[in-house]
Amino acid sequence: MSKFKKSFHIKGRDFIRAGEASINVQNLLKSMDFDPRLIRRVAICGYESEMNVVMHGGDGSLSLEVDTDRLILEISDDGPGIEDIDLAMQAGYSTANDDHREMGFGAGMGLPNMKKNSDQIHIESNRDQGTVVRMIFFLPEGGKTD
Amino acid sequence: MSPKKTSTCYVRFDQDLCTGYGSCLRVCPTKAIRVKNKKAIRIVDQCIGCGECIRICHEGAVSAATEGPELLKRDHVAIALVSPVLYAQFPGVMPKDILLGLRQMGFEHTIDMSYFLEIFQFATEEFINRNRTSQTAPWPLISPVCPVVVRLIAFRFPNLLPNVLPVLRPVALMAREVKSRLIPEYSKKGEKVVLYYINPCPTKKEPSCLSGRKQDGSSEIALGINDIYPELVKHVDQIKAADGIPFYQTRFEYETCATGNASMWAMSGGEIADMDTDKSLAVSGMEETISYLEKIELGLFQDIEYIEFRTCREGCLGGALNAIDKYLAKGAVQKMIKRFGLGRRLHRENIMRMYEKGEFQSEKKPAKLTSLFGAHKEALSIDSMRKIEKVLELIKGKDCTACGAPDCRTFAEDVVRGDAVLKECLFVDAQKKRKR
Numbered sequence: 001m002s003k004f005k006k007s008f009h010i011k012g013r014d015f016i017r018a019g020e021a022s023i024n025v026q027n028l029l030k031s032m033d034f035d036p037r038l039i040r041r042v043a044i045c046g047y048e049s050e051m052n053v054v055m056h057g058g059d060g061s062l063s064l065e066v067d068t069d070r071l072i073l074e075i076s077d078d079g080p081g082i083e084d085i086d087l088a089m090q091a092g093y094s095t096a097n098d099d100h101r102e103m104g105f106g107a108g109m110g111l112p113n114m115k116k117n118s119d120q121i122h123i124e125s126n127r128d129q130g131t132v133v134r135m136i137f138f139l140p141e142g143g144k145t146d
Numbered sequence: 147m148s149p150k151k152t153s154t155c156y157v158r159f160d161q162d163l164c165t166g167y168g169s170c171l172r173v174c175p176t177k178a179i180r181v182k183n184k185k186a187i188r189i190v191d192q193c194i195g196c197g198e199c200i201r202i203c204h205e206g207a208v209s210a211a212t213e214g215p216e217l218l219k220r221d222h223v224a225i226a227l228v229s230p231v232l233y234a235q236f237p238g239v240m241p242k243d244i245l246l247g248l249r250q251m252g253f254e255h256t257i258d259m260s261y262f263l264e265i266f267q268f269a270t271e272e273f274i275n276r277n278r279t280s281q282t283a284p285w286p287l288i289s290p291v292c293p294v295v296v297r298l299i300a301f302r303f304p305n306l307l308p309n310v311l312p313v314l315r316p317v318a319l320m321a322r323e324v325k326s327r328l329i330p331e332y333s334k335k336g337e338k339v340v341l342y343y344i345n346p347c348p349t350k351k352e353p354s355c356l357s358g359r360k361q362d363g364s365s366e367i368a369l370g371i372n373d374i375y376p377e378l379v380k381h382v383d384q385i386k387a388a389d390g391i392p393f394y395q396t397r398f399e400y401e402t403c404a405t406g407n408a409s410m411w412a413m414s415g416g417e418i419a420d421m422d423t424d425k426s427l428a429v430s431g432m433e434e435t436i437s438y439l440e441k442i443e444l445g446l447f448q449d450i451e452y453i454e455f456r457t458c459r460e461g462c463l464g465g466a467l468n469a470i471d472k473y474l475a476k477g478a479v480q481k482m483i484k485r486f487g488l489g490r491r492l493h494r495e496n497i498m499r500m501y502e503k504g505e506f507q508s509e510k511k512p513a514k515l516t517s518l519f520g521a522h523k524e525a526l527s528i529d530s531m532r533k534i535e536k537v538l539e540l541i542k543g544k545d546c547t548a549c550g551a552p553d554c555r556t557f558a559e560d561v562v563r564g565d566a567v568l569k570e571c572l573f574v575d576a577q578k579k580r581k582r
Contacts, residue, residue, distance in 0.1 A: 004531040023440045031559070033525030036305040040443065047444040066528055146528050 002146045007063030010053045012079070015103065018054040021062040022046030025073070028064060032144065034071075038137060041117040042073060045135050048110045049075040055100050056080060057131060068144055071137040073118070082125040089115060154178075156195030156211055156348040159187050163207035170199035170208065171552040175432055175457075176301055180560075181550040194297035194519060195349030196457050197466035198432060210348035210467055212370045222338040225328060226253040227320055230260040231346040231462045232371055233409035235469045236382055237478035241403035247381035251374070253342070255328060260408035261400035262320040263417075264490055266291070268497040269313045269506040271422050274451055286427075286442065286450040287311045289417060290508070292462075293349055295435060295455040300519035303439045307512035311452075314508045317343075320400075327398070329364050339364040346371050346412070346465030347458065370467030379469075406486035409479045414461030416479070417454040420488040425451040431459040526559070534558045541571045548572045 006028065008021035026043045046062060053060040053075060060077030082088050088095075089111050096106025115121050118135035125131040153159055166184035178192035179199065187207075199208045226248050233241040245256040270289075277283055288309045290296055299306050314322075324341065332339045345368055396402050410416040414430035427450055429438050435455045441447065458464035463475040500506065526534070537558035544554070549570040551557035560566035569575050 002528060004528045004535075006535065019441060019444055019446075022444055026440075026443060028531070030302075031526050032528075032531065040305050040445075043443055044445045047446075066531065068528065144528055 002068055004066040005063060007061050010050055010057075010060045010062055010075075010077070012054060012058040012060070012077070015054060018050060019047055022050050025062065025064045029066075029071075032066065034144075035140075038071075038139075042071060042137055045073055045114045045117050046075075048114050049073070049133055049135075051105060052110050052131075052133075053077045053079065055096060055105060060130075066144065068146060069139050070143075071139065073135045073137070074132065076130065076132040078130045081127045081129050081131055082123065083127055085123050085125060153211065154191075154193035154195070156193055157197070157200060158209050158211050160207045160209070161187070163205045165205055165207075167204065168547050168550070169202045169204070171547050171550070173198040173202050173432075174552060175298060175436060177552045177556050179552065180566075181547075192301065194294055194301060195347075196294045196298075196432060197348045200348065200466040210368075210370050212345070212348065212368045212373060212467070222340045223255075223332050224253045225255045225257065225324060225339060225341050227257045227317075227324065227341055227343045228259055229343075229345055229371075229412075229462070230258070230263070230403075230408045230410075231412040231465060231468065231475075232344055233260075233403070233482075234412040234463045234475040234479050235371060235375060236379075237474065237481070239382060239386065240406055241408045243385045244378070244382055245402055246385055247378050248344075248374075250381045250385075251377055255401055257320060257324060258400050258403040258408065259316060259320050260403060260405070260411055261492070262316040262323070263291075263411050264492050265319055265497055265500075266313060266316040266506075267417070267421060267490075268492065268494055269501055270311060270452070272498065272501050273311065273313055274423055277451075283312065284309050284448075286447050287452045288442075289452065289454045290315050291417060291454070292456050293317075294347070294457045296515065297519040298435070298457065299439065300515040302436075303443055304512070304516055304520060305443050306439060307515055309442065310512075310515075312508045312510075313506050318508075319506070323400070325364075333364070341366045343368045344371060344374060345369065346462045346468050348466065371465075372467050372469045375469035405489070405491050406482050407488060410483050410488070412461060412463040413476055413479045414456055414459075414464075415454065416461060418452065419483075420490065421452070423451050425449065426453065428454040428456075428461075430456040430461050430464070432457045524563075526562075530562050533562045537561050537568065540568070541573050544573070546572070 008024050010021050011017065022043055025046050026039060029039045029042060050062055057077030057079030060075060063074045065072040065074070087093055091109060091112040094106045100106040114133070114135060119138050120136040122134040123131065164187055166181050168181045170179050171181060175196060175198065176192040176194055179187060181187055197210065200210060228245065228248065233244055236244055241258065245258065248256045274287065277287070286309065288295070288299070288306065288311060290311050290313065296310060299310060329339050341364060343366065410419060415428035418426040418428050429435055435457050438453070438455070447453070456462060460472045460476055463479065464472040468475065538554060541554055541558065549557050549566065549572070551560055551566065557566060557571065561568055569578070
């Protein structure tokens with residue numbers, strides 16, 4: 001028993017409060033005094049995935065797990081799912097609609113950005129069965145004491 | 147928790163006036179205040195001098211750590227370093243007349259800070275221009291003008307320190323000029339010089355320079371605008387009523403203020419109004435500032451080049467130590483801008499020569515700022531994080547502040563750190579009693 005886990009609710013289509021879950025995650029990591037650069041990477045991944053849920057995914061949750069050697073960020077939603085994961089990972093590919101683009105989203109950089117900023121990314125998704133994205137960030141040698 | 151003090155270098159707490167109402171708890175952006183035993187307020191070493199507690203305290207128990215004007219005696223040469231926010235306190239009056247009023251009050255020299263704000267503006271534009279190709283600093287650049295913003299970033303958003311514009315702050319440019327030109331003349335003669343910073347907020351200076359004699363025999367004192375206003379307003383009224391205004395010889399351009407629009411710096415947006423970048427924003431208010439900083443940390447606003455932040459609503463004219471209401475002051479500023487436009491008095495070429503010599507480069511490195519203002523609390527372990535969650539489950543989180551902490555999360559953290567006990571929470575205490 002050496003893990004800490006906490007999850008936050010994400011409300012679909014709520015653009016005003018979008019980002020709150022990631023800010024909460026960020027604040028938890030700050031109180032544990034992780035390297036600011038690591039926190040930034042986690043925060044960017046959190047925000048990108050949170051926006052995906054808000055834009056496409058219906059309701060969902062963002063959870064943070066802190067272990068002695070790694071951080072795990074897991075985002076799950078009950079949305080429409082990703083039809084072709086390989087295609088979605090390509091920079092510039094987007095399924096955003098015109099409304100999203102008008103708000104400045106939908107550049108097709110979400111998943112590529114998450115891949116770039118995390119050490120490992122696993123996506124599980126099927127059409128109409130929601131999506132689970134799990135990102136792992138390894139802590140440098142020495143890790144976090146229990 | 148660090149030392150239980152009742153005053154910081156920016157604010158003073160009067161224990162006798164405090165009723166323990168606790169409205170200050172919630173507004174403190176660094177969660178530095180706790181109320182204990184309905185009276186005692188203790189402050190942990192996290193004050194960034196924003197003045198929110200001064201503004202909200204109904205009892206007047208919190209005041210700025212500034213000095214009164216009674217210090218203005220005749221045994222020294224008094225130099226007033228004047229924030230342009232002072233001009234906004236006198237609707238319809240020209241800045242030069244206000245400075246004249248200060249000289250009549252007994253200040254030997256008056257230094258107009260808006261002159262240095264203009265220099266800063268040229269340097270900022272040049273940095274932004276060069277950064278477009280060199281990319282030495284990340285977008286969006288954050289204005290360093292409001293010192294509370296810089297300290298807030300060091301404390302809560304250390305990730306964003308590289309975004310803080312590395313150009314010397316206007317107040318530093320002003321102090322450098324005064325120290326290199328004016329003070330030596332007097333210290334040669336063996337005369338004592340005192341610099342009076344006339345400020346709209348408890349904090350325009352770093353704690354290190356708030357007290358103590360300097361090597362050149364000068365010392366520095368911070369005055370609130372509201373400290374000098376009652377006296378100054380009499381002189382200004384006289385000057386306004388006089389037929390001919392007495393001519394005052396000033397040696398340096400910045401000893402008076404030739405422009406009518408100088409008060410625009412007091413208003414949110416005043417810093418960027420005349421800047422040659424379209425990709426700029428002005429944000430004011432503590433809550434809004436924090437919300438924007440949080441979003442910048444998430445990677446947003448990278449398409450913006452420069453953001454002017456002021457933690458006081460409406461900008462510096464909303465500072466806690468002003469004499470007149472912020473909306474009246476804003477109205478006065480807007481009328482001056484309408485009358486005089488946005489024009490500048492200095493020439494770009496002169497400033498650029500100084501820029502090339504590196505005279506505006508801020509030497510304050512992020513690491514230095516972190517060590518000065520960063521959070522010095524011990525990092526929480528995984529185990530502590532779990533304990534905090536358990537405490538939070540017990541207290542059911544209503545953020546009522548009855549325990550004397552600003553919110554449940556902070557209380558839980560205090561409990562786990564050993565700075566508070568669980569039964570101080572009314573909900574936990576009531577539950578226990580019911581069980582018995």
